[in-house]
Amino acid sequence: MAGSAVVSHIVTFGRVLREAGLEVGPGRVADAVKGLDAVELARQDDVYWTLRQTLVSRREDIEAFDRAFDAWFLRAPLKRPGATKEAPPKRGERRKGATPGPGSEIDGGETSLGAWSHEELLRTKDFASMTPEEFARAKKLIQAIAVARPQRRTRRLRPDSKGRALDVRGLVRASLATGGDPVHRAFRSRSEAPRKLVLILDVSGSMEAYARAMLLYLHAARGSGRGVEAFAFGTRLTRLTHELGSRDPETALAAAAKRVMDWSGGTRIGESLKAYNDEYGRRALTRGAVVVVLSDGCERGDPGLVAEEMARLRRQAFAVVWVNPLKGDPAYQPLAGGMRAALPHVDRFLAGHDVASLEALGTVLGGIERRHAA
Amino acid sequence: MPYASIDELESALAGASYLPDRGLSTALYLSLKLEKPLLLEGEAGVGKTEAAKAIATALGARLIRLQCYEGLDVAHAVYEWNYARQLLHIRAAQEGTVDEAELFGPEFLIRRPLLEALEAEEPVVLLIDEIDRADEEFEAFLLEVLSDFQITVPELGTISAKQRPYVILTSNRTRELHDALKRRCLFHWIGHPSLEREIEIVKLRVPGVPERLAAEAAAFVAELRLLDLQKPPGLAETIDWARALTALGTQELDVENVSATLGSVLKYHEDLLSVRDEALAGLVASARGR
Numbered sequence: 124m125a126g127s128a129v130v131s132h133i134v135t136f137g138r139v140l141r142e143a144g145l146e147v148g149p150g151r152v153a154d155a156v157k158g159l160d161a162v163e164l165a166r167q168d169d170v171y172w173t174l175r176q177t178l179v180s181r182r183e184d185i186e187a188f189d190r191a192f193d194a195w196f197l198r199a200p201l202k203r204p205g206a207t208k209e210a211p212p213k214r215g216e217r218r219k220g221a222t223p224g225p226g227s228e229i230d231g232g233e234t235s236l237g238a239w240s241h242e243e244l245l246r247t248k249d250f251a252s253m254t255p256e257e258f259a260r261a262k263k264l265i266q267a268i269a270v271a272r273p274q275r276r277t278r279r280l281r282p283d284s285k286g287r288a289l290d291v292r293g294l295v296r297a298s299l300a301t302g303g304d305p306v307h308r309a310f311r312s313r314s315e316a317p318r319k320l321v322l323i324l325d326v327s328g329s330m331e332a333y334a335r336a337m338l339l340y341l342h343a344a345r346g347s348g349r350g351v352e353a354f355a356f357g358t359r360l361t362r363l364t365h366e367l368g369s370r371d372p373e374t375a376l377a378a379a380a381k382r383v384m385d386w387s388g389g390t391r392i393g394e395s396l397k398a399y400n401d402e403y404g405r406r407a408l409t410r411g412a413v414v415v416v417l418s419d420g421c422e423r424g425d426p427g428l429v430a431e432e433m434a435r436l437r438r439q440a441f442a443v444v445w446v447n448p449l450k451g452d453p454a455y456q457p458l459a460g461g462m463r464a465a466l467p468h469v470d471r472f473l474a475g476h477d478v479a480s481l482e483a484l485g486t487v488l489g490g491i492e493r494r495h496a497a
Numbered sequence: 498m499p500y501a502s503i504d505e506l507e508s509a510l511a512g513a514s515y516l517p518d519r520g521l522s523t524a525l526y527l528s529l530k531l532e533k534p535l536l537l538e539g540e541a542g543v544g545k546t547e548a549a550k551a552i553a554t555a556l557g558a559r560l561i562r563l564q565c566y567e568g569l570d571v572a573h574a575v576y577e578w579n580y581a582r583q584l585l586h587i588r589a590a591q592e593g594t595v596d597e598a599e600l601f602g603p604e605f606l607i608r609r610p611l612l613e614a615l616e617a618e619e620p621v622v623l624l625i626d627e628i629d630r631a632d633e634e635f636e637a638f639l640l641e642v643l644s645d646f647q648i649t650v651p652e653l654g655t656i657s658a659k660q661r662p663y664v665i666l667t668s669n670r671t672r673e674l675h676d677a678l679k680r681r682c683l684f685h686w687i688g689h690p691s692l693e694r695e696i697e698i699v700k701l702r703v704p705g706v707p708e709r710l711a712a713e714a715a716a717f718v719a720e721l722r723l724l725d726l727q728k729p730p731g732l733a734e735t736i737d738w739a740r741a742l743t744a745l746g747t748q749e750l751d752v753e754n755v756s757a758t759l760g761s762v763l764k765y766h767e768d769l770l771s772v773r774d775e776a777l778a779g780l781v782a783s784a785r786g787r
Contacts (some may be wrong), residue, residue, distance in 0.1 A: 157530075161526070168519050176520075179684055180536075181679075218629070291581075295580045295582070298584060455679045
């Protein structure tokens with residue numbers, strides 16, 4: 124067995140990794156200790172691989188592990204890549220800054236109305252003009268949105284008296300009673316399962332007023348069942364599927380905010396979509412999925428790239444939906460370069476500026492068919 | 498555990514025509530030593546499946562492979578009853594009565610990879626390939642199998658492993674696997690090999706490849722990976738390509754033979770279009786220049 128010095132060293136290292144955001148349970152630490160016992164401690168590369176293979180279980184975590192390993196075992200100065208960038212705003216921080224004065228006026232005016240209409244008003248209020256109190260209440264509504272998903276047929280067969288495939292297994296059992304003559308026939312048919320859903324959210328500066336509400340929506344969608352993938356981007360793409368997996372929305376949002384490095388920064392839609400297509404589309408994540416892009420389409424980069432990558436996305440996806448909060452304004456025209464470039468490759472173009480429009484999105488997703496006109 | 502050190506395992510794998518880097522051999526060694534399944538992830542064509550085949554050869558074990566796909570169910574992964582045979586049996590025994598227990602006996606059982614691996618008397622390597630393609634229900638079922646190494650067939654009872662199979666899982670990361678499954682496994686991410694190693698692998702895997710051609714082909718592919726391609730070529734593509742060039746009697750790369758065979762390296766039309774003319778000539782020149 125490894126010496127107790129090694130054990131306490133690894134236990135502490137496990138704590139360092141946890142602080143860096145990795146999930147390192149006691150089982151993994153025990154494996155790491157057992158593993159180190161089996162290799163040459165004098166060989167630094169063997170120690171590195173042993174610790175990485177026992178303590179890391181996701182590719183995304185390898186970078187953080189490498190930094191921690193260098194700092195801990197090689198005594199290299201700890202670089203903090205996130206330190207130079209602006210930290211993501213804490214929950215409600217931005218809204219806390221708003222003076223509550225004018226907001227209470229609206230509240231006062233509404234007290235005479237019943238709770239139902241109160242909620243109704245909230246549903247159609249633009250997220251950007253909500254007071255912190257209103258947003259807190261709207262949050263509950265967003266969390267409650269049931270995200271409907273289109274169905275696909277599966278390969279698996281289920282017993283169904285109206286089915287068309289013969290259920291041979293059932294037939295054999297039934298034939299026992301009739302001396303091997305298949306008198307009673309049983310049938311099976313293909314069943315249905317929800318389609319994959321991929322949500323890609325723009326969290327750049329211009330989307331700031333909507334990003335939190337939409338992130339809550341992503342969390343609600345993530346909880347709607349299997350096969351949901353969530354991403355965020357500003358200038359770079361971040362996969363949030365894992366972070367949004369937590370049941371509690373506050374925990375999930377905090378985890379997501381920790382992961383996203385470029386919150387409220389610049390926008391590079393084309394490059395972010397390209398990163399998605401290169402990294403995830405290539406691994407068939409898009410194939411057969413309904414892909415929803417939530418963005419205002421304000422691109423700082425080349426609109427040509429947006430068009431190219433949207434075309435690529437659409438070739439693989441079952442359907443592509445674009446949700447733009449600006450579309451809530453009746454006077455809005457999709458003139459921004461990025462938006463105009465993307466539109467020809469979008470099956471459905473929807474608003475997403477208030478609770479009601481997000482609810483409508485759920486309905487659209489549930490009934491979507493291939494190749495709708497925008 | 499037949500290997501006393503990582504170095505020993507490495508030379509056994511080299512004997513099976515497989516040259517892993519230190520990271521992969523450490524992973525294979527640890528998973529044998531700690532008796533834990535190994536989860537291999539990486540881009541397509543970096544040699545995940547090959548690793549399982551090589552360790553099976555090195556261990557002298559039988560390789561049992563379960564290829565996962567969407568909709569994979571117990572009937573295709575564990576066992577299924579041979580219904581046609583059962584029906585014939587009932588017909589043949591018309592006179593007497595057929596006992597149901599007889600009908601659901603081992604001779605009517607079709608063994609699929611998981612059951613086969615558990616029932617094996619000899620050492621086996623169980624390769625569960627592309628687990629990310631299977632449904633999550635199946636993943637949960639697999640988790641159960643990997644914790645207890647036993648399977649329950651309702652008609653026959655519980656079947657426990659005679660000996661623990663050595664398990665390798667691969668994933669292309671089309672979706673995130675369940676944490677519970679990952680917790681059971683050691684994890685290794687396989688990247689593209691270094692240039693020197695890739696040359697070694699090509700020489701080992703392509704008999705009769707000229708030394709110079711192996712080096713130039715590997716260098717060319719390494720250059721391709723730096724380009725912005727939809728599907729950068731993996732190690733498998735380098736090997737295929739070197740094999741094609743060798744079959745054509747090529748001694749060294751030039752613009753003609755590269756353009757004629759590039760289809761075995763680049764699999765997307767867009768990628769082929771982007772590596773043409775001057776770009777191609779430049780790449781050939783720099784691959785030859787080293």
